[in-house]
Amino acid sequence: MTPTEGYADRTAIKDFRETLRGNLIQPDDEGYDEARTVWNGMIDKYPALIVECSGAADVANAVRFAREYDLEIAVRGGGHNVAGTAVCDDGIVIDLSSMRAIWVDPRARTARVEGGALWSDVDHETQAHGLATPGGIVSHTGVAGLTLGGGIGWLMRKHGLTVDNLLSADMVTVDGELIRASEDEHSELFWALRGGGGNFGIVTSFEFALHPVGPTVLAGPVFWAADDTAATLRFYRDFVRDAPDELGTVVRLGTIPPLSVVPEELHWRPGVAINACYAGPVGEGKSVLRPLREHGTPLLDLVSSKPYVAHQSGLDSTVLHGWHYYWKSTDLPELSDDLIEVLVDHAFSTESPRSYAVLFHQGGAVSRVPGDATAYAGRNAPHNININGVWRPDEDFSESETVWARRFFNALRPYREGVYVNFLDVDDDARRVREAYDEHTYQRLAEIKAEYDPDNIFHLNQNIEPTG
Incomplete structure (x- = not known):
């Protein structure tokens, strides 16, 4: 059953909409075509629902709704991935692109960044304090996608990859729960998020270490x-x-x-x-x-x-x-x-x-x-x-x-x-994911995937299949 047919499903969508602070967009709504487009113009897909999330609670509610109705889930941060995995046909797009707030602590040299932010957002706020964290080489790249894959860019030789500067991450799990991963909490998940891509959940915010750079x-x-x-x-x-x-x-x-x-x-x-x-x-x-x-x-x-x-x-x-x-x-x-x-x-x-x-x-x-x-x-x-x-x-x-x-x-x-x-x-390229990791790293990622997403619900990514 999909939530786009029948009276009961229209009622379900109405009830779902009331749980959200952000917008819920359907194919007949104004702005649908704009909302379904991503950076790579080759990608032309038509989701049944697009949730423009206003915060982590919207993300969690969207995951629970998608699971209840067995909807394909695509996750959009900056929408910049060349493979176009931020959008899908018929399923639900959980869109974080409205979540772009940045909080900078110049004394601690840290920044908390929401999951829909672009690197231009981060640099604008951190450079006000003469600080930066390693990002990409294009400012309209999304923070989430670049970070979760590793993060290569201008500053990496001096300050490491983006993942080397990640201090913690807030994530919505496949069950719609909100957790934090760091060296002290969910440490195995934290290891996996630093290079394993979007396989384990939906990261709603990142905490980065900052360094004196510029302005x-x-x-x-x-x-x-x-x-x-x-x-x-x-x-x-x-x-x-x-x-x-x-x-x-x-x-x-x-x-x-x-x-x-x-x-x-x-x-x-x-x-x-x-x-x-x-x-x-x-x-x-x-x-x-x-x-x-x-x-x-x-x-x-x-x-x-x-x-x-x-x-x-x-x-x-x-x-x-x-x-x-x-x-x-x-x-x-x-x-x-x-x-x-x-x-x-x-x-x-x-x-x-x-x-x-x-x-x-x-x-x-x-x-x-x-x-x-x-x-x-x-x-x-x-x-x-x-x-x-x-x-x-x-x-x-x-x-x-x-x-x-x-x-x-x-x-x-x-x-x-x-x-x-x-x-x-x-x-x-889909079969080349294993090339990105040595055998030990890939096996460890597959085991962590099995713990946090055993049914491979989050598979619209450079996918790592769970062990077993």
């Missing part, structure tokens, strides 16, 4: 022509090998985006960019970044002193809501000459000018945390690459960019070392 940092990209990619990547390999922890870098292989700060003659020109953020004194950063900025013949150098929040949002317009995205990803070793050759051979063979590959450099504080301290299992990988097929809804690049991403990914097979679970897409 001004030395940051920005340097661009070189595509023909200089091999030489630039060989230089980069040596440059980051002994880089200080304060230096976070991301390499982008693709066209130069038409940002307002980019001269028009460079718009859409194929190139390689090394984007940097120095999480330390600006003067010190200038010395560290000098060799990078003087390498070869850059097309454009946009490194400057700027607000940390401005750098955090600098890539937002290159990954807009509603565009179509198809991802393939893998962890990679240090950049050997042979690996660099593969990157050069494949990165610029796209048809869509919006497609690109992005290479993250880990190490530093990430690699110094014991491997079994959290469920994030990719700490020893020097790099992670995310191959992004990107096109607008009105562009006919679906087949070409999907084929490009797969071909690129397959060419990396000799170098693949695992995968960051947050970068797994739908399609053939």
Whole structure:
């Protein structure tokens, strides 16, 4: 029985609505189409109910209602996951996107963040005190999804992954109960939440440790022509090998985006960019970044002193809501000459000018945390690459960019070392969840899943099936 047919079910929905402070949206309601859309415009699903929760009590009531009527449950935080698991057909979407409050304790250097917050919300509040916690590289990414998968970004080499800064989490269980997980409460669950994704319940708030960062940092990209990619990547390999922890870098292989700060003659020109953020004194950063900025013949150098929040949002317009995205990803070793050759051979063979590959450099504080301290299992990988097929809804690049991403990914097979679970897409990536964890970590996660969600009710995610 579904709660969308029959008099008794209409009555049940009416009663359910009265338990909520937030909105309950059905297919015939105004705003339904907007409420069911997520960041990846390829995702087009039609839930029976969308609960726009106002707090943890709404989340708990929605879980109980879904369980009573055997409804498929999708959980939405920021809605930014490329696989589109934040929405489902016919079931119920438990939407936390209205829950975006932030409470900062500057003396304790902690922040409590609601489960629907975006990283722009967090940075806005914490930077008022010159503090930050490691987040992603796009400010409209959701806090919940990024955190639960691990959290790689600009500050990770200095301050660790996002999960390394998680102090506690409030969660609604599969039975609609509200619990807190930390090192002292539900400690096994707390371990699993730090890298195991949304498999165990719905996290309604996170408590993070904060660190002095900014509010001004030395940051920005340097661009070189595509023909200089091999030489630039060989230089980069040596440059980051002994880089200080304060230096976070991301390499982008693709066209130069038409940002307002980019001269028009460079718009859409194929190139390689090394984007940097120095999480330390600006003067010190200038010395560290000098060799990078003087390498070869850059097309454009946009490194400057700027607000940390401005750098955090600098890539937002290159990954807009509603565009179509198809991802393939893998962890990679240090950049050997042979690996660099593969990157050069494949990165610029796209048809869509919006497609690109992005290479993250880990190490530093990430690699110094014991491997079994959290469920994030990719700490020893020097790099992670995310191959992004990107096109607008009105562009006919679906087949070409999907084929490009797969071909690129397959060419990396000799170098693949695992995968960051947050970068797994739908399609053939579903069976790759085990690649994100070593065998011991995966087995431990499956056992914790069996304790907190034995029937795998929360399975619209990068799913870990419960043991037994």
